[in-house]
Amino acid sequence: MNGRMLQEIADEMPPARLPDDLWRAGRRLRQRRRFGYAVAAVVVLVLALAVPTVAGHRRAAVEPADRPGAVPSRVEQPHLWQAAVGQWPAGAGGPAALVFFTARTRYFESTGVTVGRNGSYRLIYQDIGEENGLLTPDGRYYVRPGLRMLDLTTGAQRRLADVADRSRPLAFSPDGSELLVGIVNDDEGIVYGDDAIPDSDPEKPDDLIAVDMRTGAQRYVAVGRMNSYTTAAWSPDGTRIAVEGPVGRGDVGRRLSVMDARTGEPISTTDNFAPDRRLAGRAAWTPDGGLIALLAFEGCTERCDLAAENARRWRLELADPTSGSIVTLPVPIDGAPGEVVGWRDGRDAVLTYAPDRDDPRRWTLAALRPNGEIDTLVDTPPGVSDLEVPDGLLRSGAFGGPPAEPSIWAAPAWAYAIALAPVLLVLAIVRRRRQRARV
Amino acid sequence: MAAEDSFRDYVAARLAGLSRAAYLLTGDRHLAEDLVQQALVQVASRWERISAGGDPDPYVRRVLYHQHVSWWRRRRLVDRPHADPPDVVVADRVPDKDTELTVRQALRRLTPRQRAVLVLRYFEDLTEVQTAEVLGCSVGTVKSNTRDALARLRATAPELEYLRGAR
Structure with missing residues (x-):
């Protein structure tokens, strides 16, 4: 190659003309580059945080649905932007290990929160005034009043049977094949009694039905008998049910009735017009089926203010289902009990429990030993109430699972849009400025 | 400032x-x-x-x-649109003018990399090592690009016979 020849060709080129703002153009390029680095750093940071979380969720989602799981030993309040069930389906790992209720959500009213076996948190929106529902024994469905079955893995909802929205699910049969439901026959908004509180109409007593969970077929267990059915418990062998509800004008009394689960034939009936004792809950029958647990208290029983209610001294009693008489020494409870939902080791009652009687805003799940000692099974932050654990996990005693914390990424699409909006706005402004600069 | x-x-x-x-x-x-x-x-x-x-x-x-x-x-x-060879008034430099045009047309048939290698080596007088540093490649790549570029020049402009000796 001849360098001289190239030199001669190159001689034809005069020095290039340069714009006056060459230096400034270089500065602008530097700014753009730095902005790009900053954006890239943010993206990398977000991905570094998001990928392990999302991967964890994906791993959890492919776990087999029949994996037993465990009840987490602690739960937290959900994030304000937490996705509702269905907004980000939790997948195969989504059957609930626990459901609790809290008002500290973006709905500012009592809202259900399902904690899946994979640790996922999803909100269960409740209609205004909607009562709480029940979890199916496998934790897959949350049964809302009116027998609306909410699939916690997909968010799909269907109605199990044609009943009114006010119909209240009470308890599953031991094999999970039937659900006891209180059918409300009252007119709405009628006030009875002397305290201006809407009560059940004694002229229109409610009915108790059992609904087949597979077919939705309804079977009447008891017609009338009580103003309403507030608590029901199925004996472990499935042959008897204990039902409680108010009776009399203004719901002044409580009737506890033990009846045949098939025919509804009464075995025993106990009326108590001093409302200091109630059926302990859906798991009131002791595991051997011999006794029924009652929650009783000493303290204010009529027109009680909050302080008087909080001052009640509670105890657990065991009663003979046939005679209704108390047959064991009461177990004192240092706190406020909610409802007995199961038993641990065939001996300790598992109940929802407010440890601090003066601050009944925090409910936990606890085991009550015969000597009155309390073991906390699920710890909670303030504002959590009405804990629900599926019967399957309760029966297997699968407590002590790892604490479950809500993922910040399980958010509805609009939350992502809100989070991205400032970034997009900045990008739009930068782009517009660049376009103006070119003009 | x-x-x-x-x-x-x-x-x-x-x-x-x-x-x-x-x-x-x-x-x-x-x-x-x-x-x-x-x-x-x-x-x-x-x-x-x-x-x-x-x-x-x-x-x-x-x-x-x-x-x-x-x-x-x-x-x-x-x-x-690729411009034709610059239409400038230059002093008559015959007898090299024909050769110059031939070189210019032959250069156009090279890839940018081959062209860069030739310009760096024969116009800027850089060594193979310096050329490799500028282009961010190995010395071997510079050598092979140079060889290929010269071969293509010889093929497209056989009249540049003297390139045969260039290495």
Whole structure:
């Protein structure tokens, strides 16, 4: 190659003309580059945080649905932007290990929160005034009043049977094949009694039905008998049910009735017009089926203010289902009990429990030993109430699972849009400025 | 302001040389101007770091040549109408004028990389090692590109017989 020849060709080129703002153009390029680095750093940071979380969720989602799981030993309040069930389906790992209720959500009213076996948190929106529902024994469905079955893995909802929205699910049969439901026959908004509180109409007593969970077929267990059915418990062998509800004008009394689960034939009936004792809950029958647990208290029983209610001294009693008489020494409870939902080791009652009687805003799940000692099974932050654990996990005693914390990424699409909006706005402004600069 | 002044001084001193190299690379005055401008904007954006490292020439040359290859990759050159050999009034330099035209046309048939290798080696008088540094490749790649470029020149312009001896 001849360098001289190239030199001669190159001689034809005069020095290039340069714009006056060459230096400034270089500065602008530097700014753009730095902005790009900053954006890239943010993206990398977000991905570094998001990928392990999302991967964890994906791993959890492919776990087999029949994996037993465990009840987490602690739960937290959900994030304000937490996705509702269905907004980000939790997948195969989504059957609930626990459901609790809290008002500290973006709905500012009592809202259900399902904690899946994979640790996922999803909100269960409740209609205004909607009562709480029940979890199916496998934790897959949350049964809302009116027998609306909410699939916690997909968010799909269907109605199990044609009943009114006010119909209240009470308890599953031991094999999970039937659900006891209180059918409300009252007119709405009628006030009875002397305290201006809407009560059940004694002229229109409610009915108790059992609904087949597979077919939705309804079977009447008891017609009338009580103003309403507030608590029901199925004996472990499935042959008897204990039902409680108010009776009399203004719901002044409580009737506890033990009846045949098939025919509804009464075995025993106990009326108590001093409302200091109630059926302990859906798991009131002791595991051997011999006794029924009652929650009783000493303290204010009529027109009680909050302080008087909080001052009640509670105890657990065991009663003979046939005679209704108390047959064991009461177990004192240092706190406020909610409802007995199961038993641990065939001996300790598992109940929802407010440890601090003066601050009944925090409910936990606890085991009550015969000597009155309390073991906390699920710890909670303030504002959590009405804990629900599926019967399957309760029966297997699968407590002590790892604490479950809500993922910040399980958010509805609009939350992502809100989070991205400032970034997009900045990008739009930068782009517009660049376009103006070119003009 | 000191950085801006030193940048202006550098540009004033090196503009002619950069423009000539860019012309050899692109074969077109307008493209050569664009190439120089874009390269210098890149240089201005990093001037403090470049000037702090001592001689800016190696970096500036690297930017120029990489920018050129980058253009080719983005097909910018293909999309733009390629100018004919500059129609300038130059002094009659016969008898080399015919050879010069032949070289110019033959250069156009080279890939940007091959062209860059020739310009760096025979116009800028860089060694193979320096050429490899500018292009960010190995010395072996420089050698093979040089060999291929000369072979193509010989094939497209057999009259440049004297290239046979060039290595």
